[in-house]
Amino acid sequence: MNLPDQNELPSPVIERHRLYVLQESCLLDTPPDAALDRITQLAARLFKAPIALISLIDEQRQWFKARVGVEVAQTERKDAFCAHTILRHDVLVVPDATLDPRFKQNRLVLGEPNIRFYAGSPLRTRSGVPLGSLCVIDTKPRPEFDESQRDLLSQLAEMAMDRIEALRSIAFVDPPTRLLNRARFSDDVRAIFDERPIGQIAPSHAVLVNVVPLGYLDQTSISIGIVATDRLMAAISRRVEQALVDIKPVYRVDYARFAVFVYGDESAAMRVIDAVLRAFDAPLLVNQIPVDLSPTFGLVDLSRIDEPTDVLRALMSSSEIARRARVPFRKFAKRMFAAQERTFFILNTLPQALQDENQLSLAYQPRVDLRTGACVGVEALLRWSHPLLGEVSPAEFIPLAEKTSLMSALTDWVMDHALKQLATWERAGIILGISINVSVLNLEQRGFVPRYISLLRTHGIEPKRVELEVTESALTANAKLVTENLRKVADMGSIVAIDDFGTGYNNLSKLQLYSATVLKIDQSLVRRVLDNQYTRTLVEGVIALAQKLDYRVVAEGVETQEIYEAVAGWQCDEAQGYYIARPLAAPVFEAWYSTFSRNIIDSSVPRDSLDRDKLVT
Template identity: 85%
Template sequence: MNLPNQSELPSPVIERHRLYVLQASCLLDTPPDATLDRVTELATRLFKAPIALISLIDEKRQWFKARVGVEVAQTERKDAFGAYTILRRDVLVVPDASLDPRFKQNGWVIGEPNIRFYAGSPLRTRSGVSLGSLCVIDTKPRYDFDESQQDLLTQLAEMAMDRIEALRSIAFVDPPTRLLNRARFSDDVRAIFDERRNGQISPSHAVLINVVPLGYLDETSVSVGIVAADRLMAAISVRVERALVDIRPVYRVDYARFAVFVRGGESAAMRVIEAALRAFDAPLVVNQIPVDLSPTVGLVDLSGIDEHTDVLRALMSSSEVARRARVPFRKFAKRMFVAQERTFFILNTLPQALHDEHQLSLVYQPRIDLRTGRCVGVEALLRWSHPLLGDVSPAEFIPLAERTSLMPALTDWVMDNALKQLAAWQKAGISLNMSINVSVLNLEQRGFVIRYASLLQTHGIEPARVELEVTESALAQNARSVTENLRKVTSMGSTIAIDDFGTGYSNLSKLQLYSASVLKIDQSLVRRVLETQHTRILVEGIITLAHKLDYRVVAEGVETPEIYETVADWQCDEAQGYHIAKPLTAAMFESWHSDYMQYII
């Protein structure tokens, strides 16, 4: 092994910094670059040499970013002439490597490609860090590589380095804002953790400012155009930079998410957070339209994070928790990772559950006609018995599914199995209507009505026997495709019910847009109907006004005889809730239905 002597070894500190800069350049193991390829080709012609290389010297290897005359893409560092070149400021010239004590036992000298002559110029960054070399190689000794040729090789190396610096800029700079990007943030986090392990002073905290969620930017692009949306993004970036003028650098790590590192402890970090939030007290003006923005901020104490790869995840988790809680900021806590991991696990295993007959199931909650007392229908409710997590509440996994492409498949599973059960009950002489919950995401699909009609036909179910439930809050932000699909469903003969009514933002007259004919009063109101005068007036008023507009009204959450009697006295049409029956399996419902109908008769 041919190692440099002690006078030619770099100091550990300098070498560690050099390797960091090299890794941060994001050049290693990247595809060929046409410009650098041309530089090596030009070098072989100018110097009439069979081999030219642009090599980068990593910790244990030499990797060729561009090469002419050799097939391999890398060598061990011990065989790299460039490991000596990076220690110099001038050109390293080796007239005959077989006579040079540093190289005469080198694998590339005693074996292929049988190097004799070598001339290499270091590739140095603007800050003076040497990443590798540009070299020309010959298989014959050469003693005529004079000063003018060395100057020419140096100029070619400078050309190559200009291109490398440009590639580094492309890799690390966000073009629209000219801020450092996510890749640079990740590399700088790694450097900070290295500094901390080596006992050096490093930033104490990281702060992420999430100005607006991605969905908002998408809506902006649709409503005012992509150009205006770009202007908004640029204005946001300027506002953030000005607010954090004393903190550099600022990174754009995602759409409208900006991050900084802070020295000086949590009090210093809080001052940064306050400045960032104050920056958006005044609206931005885009196309003469004032735009109010309410950023949320995530705060991470870097000393509480074990791995540098977890920092950005922790920042995004804490800012997202703040957004959902509708508070300005949240400090990261490790329990946030636990919740994220559970979310990921649920979404990752839900597709398997759709094909496992032992995991997903339906239960059915009876609905009673309050005038006759008869059971006129059931609501199909989805349940998930997870093999590892146990029972997972639909209140947990359905909102997660709605944020992915899993929701259409999940709704298809529910409709298919609910209609299959309804057909079995019809065949057994049990006459019922089936209520099925659907997501607005399903109703936005162009093929939803075709799929629904196909399932009705497959199971031999009359459309009038089925009611589709959609939540009021979801409809409040609907698309035109939703109202069109609802209209098609009602034209087939099925009923549309507005679920959880009374907690959203719709009004009764607007519900006509949705072709709805049934209102289901939210259980949170019904359960409290006897507790306060305000709730009594509200629920009774909804029933009275809905009847005047020809809606059928269902009270959910009827859990006591007193509530049952009260909503019946107010002429509510139907009721469901624990006082009548909890959600039941198909077999349990059949038994309940048999006993109940005998009691009614």
């Protein structure tokens, strides 16, 4: 009886790797394969065995990729004879299971299928990882199973493994480019990490080549067609391969992203980056159209990565940061993960915040009429007090929400609560206008205007009391639905304001398309009007021209008395900023408004005589 050597028992690390390779092979729970079925049938006939199996050993089960003589597709691993076979490098033979201490109490011996004889040969990958076995089983003991029979069973197992490797290769190859794919990259990363304790020579770095973002290729498909885009992608792959001719293998891990491993120090990785950059100095020709591409790179020191599953994530993170920063490459740092995890956490907890009365709130920043000094309205500004993160800036979470379907729900929440507060103030005799920020993503929805009308009716607010703000930079594309929705808003009597004016690329004449009647000059310009002559001339000119075109002009970022007096002197209509008041919670605003209103001096008094100290909180 050939008992396995106890030294062959796998360590937890080796077993994790084995299971990973098995999962990545994409063989489990797949339809029958004709070639493996024939090998199993041949084994049953050659050995005159009622049962023959190609068995794959998963974490808790053995699953039969091919079978003869049994109806079930799997059994528990603890009962599997094949779970012992994978611990060996030779054939495991059990002449009589009832006499073998390992199996005599096995339920497959005591019950169906009443195993007495078992012979199994392990199925190992080319790198030596055991996935399962080819075995033959009889319900009667067989005292003899000679060397020639063992050799024959081993040969059949090799045939089965050749077919399995072919199936695995199909799963590991990217068909269009014939490069290894992401699954193979992940498999090889796992192998590299498993070999670390053994002291095997391993790559030091990994480099990701991010040739173009997916959005660029989508736009290319629209511009020159899908066939031409496929040709571009093929040309990109060839050029990357040519640049890295001395480095094998090259993996295609995403649509236009390629990865390689590098041996040596960081300078070797930098040579890879330089080689690819030089390769893309010349444009690619697609349909006789020159296409200039500027790849960005992610560089990862593998010794600084703890888990193999983090390697590709680190590569993509660093290359994406390089792309956004418009630099050739970024070296991975763990803080990149922290930023991504925070982003993920924010997006995943925002839906809960929308349902929690204690997290989201509105602050209201006053706007004053520069001719009368009266507070004529407020801007509703969203605030988020996160139970774990504390105060999360809207400058952080709103851009994230704009990339998801959450933006619509967030805007609806703001409009609902702002209009509710406006109605409360009106009942208390505080008659003001309110300004609400909306995203172009909201205005691209056909249901936006009906929802807005419904909220106005719910809270009994006249449309003229509400101003909807949209940023100038977001309107650079003249989307038909956006302009239609803004026109409908204006037609019903609400005000359309262009926020952050002066930071985008629109001219005043084009703003007619958006039905705007209010321009809010961006605070980054207003704050510098006294420090920079060019900015002063620009702001003064915008105010004068806008008023000639019948726009009402609001100066944002008025933070000092000098700036207040300057924009007032240029005949700006309204001002908003810390000099007047910071954004205030509703109860605080009410107290501020009461004090402010009492201190308003009759508009007939010269502006220079106003006691501004009494108007500032």
